Amino acid sequence: MEYSKRVVEIIEKLLEKSDFLSIAQLADEMNISKRTIFRDMDEIEAFAKDLGLVLTKKSKLGLKVEADVKQREQVQNYANKFKGTHFSQEERLNQIIMELLRSREPRKFYYFSNLLGVSEATISYDMDKIEPWFKERSITLVRKPGFGVFVKGKEIDFRKAIVDFLYQNYEHQDLVAMISSTNGFVENVMDKEISLKVSKILSKYETYIANRLTDQSYMGLMIHLSIAVQRILRGESIIMNGDILDNLRSDSQFDIARSIGVDIEKEFTIKFPEDELGYITMHLKGSKLRTGALIDQQDLIISNFELSRLSSAMIQKFKELSGYDLKEDEKLLIGLVSHLRPAVTRMKLALDIRNPLLEKIMEMYPEIYKMSSETGTLIAKQFDLNVPKEEVGYIAMHFGAAVERYLKLQGIEKKIRTGVVCSSGIGTSSLLYSRLVKLFPRLEVVGQFSKEDVIYNRISEHQLELLITTIALDASELPSIQVNPLLMTEDIERIKQVVSILSNNVRPYKSQLEREKQDESESVKRIHALTESVITIERNLKLFRDIKAKNSEQLLKQIADANATDSKHKKQIISVLQEREKLGSTVLQGEGIALIHGKSEVIKEMTFSVWRLVKPITMQAFRRNELVDKAVVMLIPENASKVQLEVMSLLSKALVEDNLMIQMISDADEKLLLDHIKGIMHKWLNRQLKTGGL
Incomplete structure (x- = not known):
């Protein structure tokens, strides 16, 4: 197997230490994000296994690698291959995206070939891979033989793409560190000097902005302004819908935006257009507020009563879908009202909503996410807007936490409906059944099934969440774990991991009640x-x-x-x-x-x-x-x-x-x-x- 330069360097860094190195320390020393390390973890483990290295992972301590002299030499040999410039495919794609976003002129394939140390055929293949990324953001990747490759689109879409790129590759705290640092390739997309000057300007408005917005919203505003200044300096301008701009001019936050614009004009000797002030105002209006921050009267476009009524309707809708009566949960009602004020504003103004936890939420709370999506239709209907999946993820977090509180209050322990599978549905599945019941009280083992039962979906009526099987299953859409019928130690550990994940997925309560009713x-x-x-x-x-x-x-x-x-x-x-x-x-x-x-x-x-x-x-x-x-x-x-x-x-x-x-x-x-x-x-x-x- 071929390993990336970054993975080899991570192993080298770990070998320099005699003790554990935390993920945060490793990310800092490698000048990469923690997310990148977690994304590379499978490859790191495979590399260590190939070379016979002892890789130890501990949640609170981090990573540690142990190797003998011969194994260290093997790692060094791998590292020597990368003495020249070498990029993994992911690194190449990121470099190409950055170059295209910041370049005003077409680039020939040989430019990228020389930059990245690969053939022009590889660059052509990479272009095919990144084209959908630009297309999703309403930007066209243009390839003209003999002329070069470039991207074209609206200025607003370019700016959104740059912000998307940053948030896809870095977590919030990593962005803070890298923007103020002298290294890292963030400066290839955002000019570091511009960012530092913008940060200094915003600090003048600390009493209004920094104390009012969350850290993430403040960082979002700083990134927005840094990119705006950089693009204006290059002659790129943004145009806002005239009616929207007219409405924003009467907003108190437009005055704050105007003051920021004046300071930017002085600092960078540029003309900061009124359209740009409109976008700053939109950003301020759609930002999340710190807990306890005062709300301007003009922010109360959506009244507290209206938000409370909407939140109550959402809680009722969730009850109809799930069977969970959460109307007595004050924490849920207050949380939804507080969240929906800036969220609805962002959706009405068509601002991006980012949810770094979205994939995790969809994985751990699929039922809650699905019901939250249907609940979100009430928002869409009331305000005539689209509710993106990122916003559904936030709603699911509120309802997921409320359901957990409800179950705890009711003294109900969440059971995972589990089916046991063997080739015929008898025999080994029965042996397995007995051990599972003894070892895993969180499993509700509802039946034993044959492979044919799974293939022909004769198990659907049981509303299973997990299959534990003694044979290989290819046809099942449910999560499944193949184990030895006698349940070896490694089998038990794997089941524990899956149980831990599925315990967070709360299924509709009313279906549990319905299953208890059986026709006479x-x-x-x-x-x-x-x-x-x-x-x-x-x-x-x-x-x-x-x-x-x-x-x-x-x-x-x-x-x-x-x-x-x-x-x-x-x-x-x-x-x-x-x-x-x-x-x-x-x-x-x-x-x-x-x-x-x-x-x-x-x-x-x-x-x-x-x-x-x-x-x-x-x-x-x-x-x-x-x-x-x-x-x-x-x-x-x-x-x-x-x-x-x-x-x-x-x-x-x-x-x-x-x-x-x-x-x-x-x-x-x-x-x-x-x-x-x-x-x-x-x-x-x-x-x-x-x-x-x-």
């Missing part, structure tokens, strides 16, 4: 089906003793022979059992009991049988060999119902949870063993009858 006629049908299934298994309970088999293949043939009606059926049963065993045998560790199960169209009824071998045989059980002298065999029809699978799963779980049953499988006589198995089913059936099959 369905209950009667279920009880009948359960009874029929128990009777069928009782009819097909068998014990086979003194079985002679030298290996698993011979055992499978005897099992097929005992359950087939003719030679053709025998071959089909053998094939089904062999295919299942290729995935790895399931053996109860330390008990010498193999669990053999399969599903076939030639099996007409469910069967449950116990096989005792004369001598132990060796079976491959998930990466290790196990000695087996007993086998529990469960066979079901291809079209087995959910209820039939449920009864079989009951018996599979008993193998894990019922020590007496395990003992009886080993040495009890036939009557005692079969009576015990019947007793397990009868007790379970009685419980089902008492609860109406629920």
Whole structure:
């Protein structure tokens, strides 16, 4: 694998230290953002693994790399490759975007080729990659053979693109540091001297601006003004809609903008157009206010009453969508009112809304985000505007926090509806079920399913949030984790990570209530089906003793022979059992009991049988060999119902949870063993009858 120069330099930097280096320190020393390091983490880990380096990550301490002399030499060899100029594709694309944004003249491909140390063919490919980035921002990338490449569009779109570029590559605190620093490529887009002078001008208005706006809004204003001055110095001008400008002239904040404009004209010896003052005013009006900041009367274009009424309507809409009644949550109402004032202003003025947490919100709160999007339609309808996804993300944060408060107040612990999957829906999934229930109280394991159930979406009615499977799943749209049926240490850790993420995703409360209601006629049908299934298994309970088999293949043939009606059926049963065993045998560790199960169209009824071998045989059980002298065999029809699978799963779980049953499988006589198995089913059936099959 080819690694980027930056990743190699990060490893070099970590090797210089004998102890942990925090992400913030590493970003500072590398002159890059923390976001960049997190984005490179997979490549950093892959590089360390390739060279055999010991990379340790600790949330509060950071990163540490350990290496011997030979490994350090290998890292140095990689570093030597980059002694000349070398850029990863991401770095190249960023450099090209910057050059095109700041250049007024067309650039030939060979200019970029020399600058970045790659062929013109590579530059052509890179241009294809960045073209959509410009197109999304209403800027056209123009390529003319013999003339060069350049971008064209409206001045307002250029400025927005520059700001987008900065925020995509840097977090707020990184921008603050880099603008005031003498290095870093921010100055390729923003002139450092201009930024420092603009900052000095704004400091004169500290009592009004710095104490009124949040740090992010203040930084946004400074970036806006720095870019505006830089573009004006280059002869670029911006034009505002005349009607909007007329309305803004009467705003008190236009006077502040005018004063700032006068200072800019003096400092840079330029004419600062009135249109630019309009955009400063829009920025001031649409900025987030610090908590406790005084609100100008002219900011109250949207009255407190109007905002409160809108927020209350949004809370009611959210209740209709989710089932959560949050109208008593004062913190939510106040939070929405405070947030919506500047947010609605920004949307009305068509100003950009930035939400650096958007991707995380959509990942961790998908249901809340979806419901917040529908709730946001009330804003769009009332003010006749578009609500961007960034704003929906902020609304989701308010509702997500409120739901967490509600659940805590109600004493409700969020459970994750989980399905367990194996090839047939019985057997290994039952073993896994028992361990999951013991180890993960946050999981609500609602059923055991086969691969076909997932492929044909027979699981949709269960409203699952997670699948834990013993086999590979390609067809599932749900998050899934493939594990060893015995749940090894690494499996447990992976499940913990996913549970932690999904615990933040609150599903609609009303759907939980609806699932608890079951139609009476369905209950009667279920009880009948359960009874029929128990009777069928009782009819097909068998014990086979003194079985002679030298290996698993011979055992499978005897099992097929005992359950087939003719030679053709025998071959089909053998094939089904062999295919299942290729995935790895399931053996109860330390008990010498193999669990053999399969599903076939030639099996007409469910069967449950116990096989005792004369001598132990060796079976491959998930990466290790196990000695087996007993086998529990469960066979079901291809079209087995959910209820039939449920009864079989009951018996599979008993193998894990019922020590007496395990003992009886080993040495009890036939009557005692079969009576015990019947007793397990009868007790379970009685419980089902008492609860109406629920």
